[in-house]
Amino acid sequence: MYRGLITAAVLVAGIASASAATLDTIKQRGTLVCGVSTGFAGFSAPDSQGNFKGLDVDYCRALAAGILGDPAKVRYVALTAQNRFTALQSGEIDVLYRNSTQTYLRGTTLGLRQGPVNFYDGQGFVVKKDLGVKELKDLKGATVCVAQGTTHEVTLGDYGRANGIDWKPLVFDRPDTMYQTFFGGRCDAMTQDASALAGAVATAAPKADDYVVLPQTISKEPLGPFTRNGDEVWSDIITWLHYGLVEAEELGVTQANVDEMTKSQVPAIQRLLGASGDLGSRLGLDNKWLVAAIKAGGNYGEIFERNVGKASSLKLERGLNGTWSKGGLMYAIPFK
Numbered sequence: 001m002y003r004g005l006i007t008a009a010v011l012v013a014g015i016a017s018a019s020a021a022t023l024d025t026i027k028q029r030g031t032l033v034c035g036v037s038t039g040f041a042g043f044s045a046p047d048s049q050g051n052f053k054g055l056d057v058d059y060c061r062a063l064a065a066g067i068l069g070d071p072a073k074v075r076y077v078a079l080t081a082q083n084r085f086t087a088l089q090s091g092e093i094d095v096l097y098r099n100s101t102q103t104y105l106r107g108t109t110l111g112l113r114q115g116p117v118n119f120y121d122g123q124g125f126v127v128k129k130d131l132g133v134k135e136l137k138d139l140k141g142a143t144v145c146v147a148q149g150t151t152h153e154v155t156l157g158d159y160g161r162a163n164g165i166d167w168k169p170l171v172f173d174r175p176d177t178m179y180q181t182f183f184g185g186r187c188d189a190m191t192q193d194a195s196a197l198a199g200a201v202a203t204a205a206p207k208a209d210d211y212v213v214l215p216q217t218i219s220k221e222p223l224g225p226f227t228r229n230g231d232e233v234w235s236d237i238i239t240w241l242h243y244g245l246v247e248a249e250e251l252g253v254t255q256a257n258v259d260e261m262t263k264s265q266v267p268a269i270q271r272l273l274g275a276s277g278d279l280g281s282r283l284g285l286d287n288k289w290l291v292a293a294i295k296a297g298g299n300y301g302e303i304f305e306r307n308v309g310k311a312s313s314l315k316l317e318r319g320l321n322g323t324w325s326k327g328g329l330m331y332a333i334p335f336k
Contacts, residue, residue, distance in 0.1 A: 041199030
């Protein structure tokens, strides 16, 4: 009996040690290493000075602010669809924020954990307006540009077979090469997340008004972060960062007013911002870690609007990405 208790204690200690590994490494290193895309407008793309910007980038900045006290303490690693998961598995990056769809197989076969969905999307198609395409069946026999190693490549084949559409996939290992090829006229259509297509048209098309993103989508594409299995504390931090940003929007806590809100007498705001509850310390963080995270770039709504919403070149509606109280799917688990 005692041997069993000792063995159990050793196992628990081992798990606790492993689960804190990434957080401890980041604190010792003094920098968060964040995996992002090589260039998806609105999500993660370098500007003219080479600085990454976008929704995914703002999550990296918020995370660095919450852990290290400085949103600038991030090293971004630009990854393709093919090497993104390997980079996380090997420890090259601490967390993957890269337009990555969460699926059953990715959740059960890669040795990785899927975090909460931070953007609900669907696979869409963009065509040139003068092609006269109104719906997907009009693309029979069409050449379709698609990125290699993505869910889009698989879904394109599945949908075509199920609906008798014999489109011809033209596969690319990099999205920038795919964009150049499509806008150069080699493909009749291009398929990707609808949000990414809107970004491509806004930033890469020679003349945006010549193109249209078709209204139909052929899949569910829940996008969110990935972490390594066996790193429970770190995975929890990634999870609660997202819920914290959503909760902040629900409670009216913004980048501009977060310092003032720390004086609020509303219990839910007090817990979120570390004025009560000691919730941060349970993750190995300062109790006011979410104050720093929100100051870095605002709540979820602010991050959305700035990067992909009406204030951005993509001008996407909130839709499913609205809060639950406004008909969307964004719903924060209670901080209590």
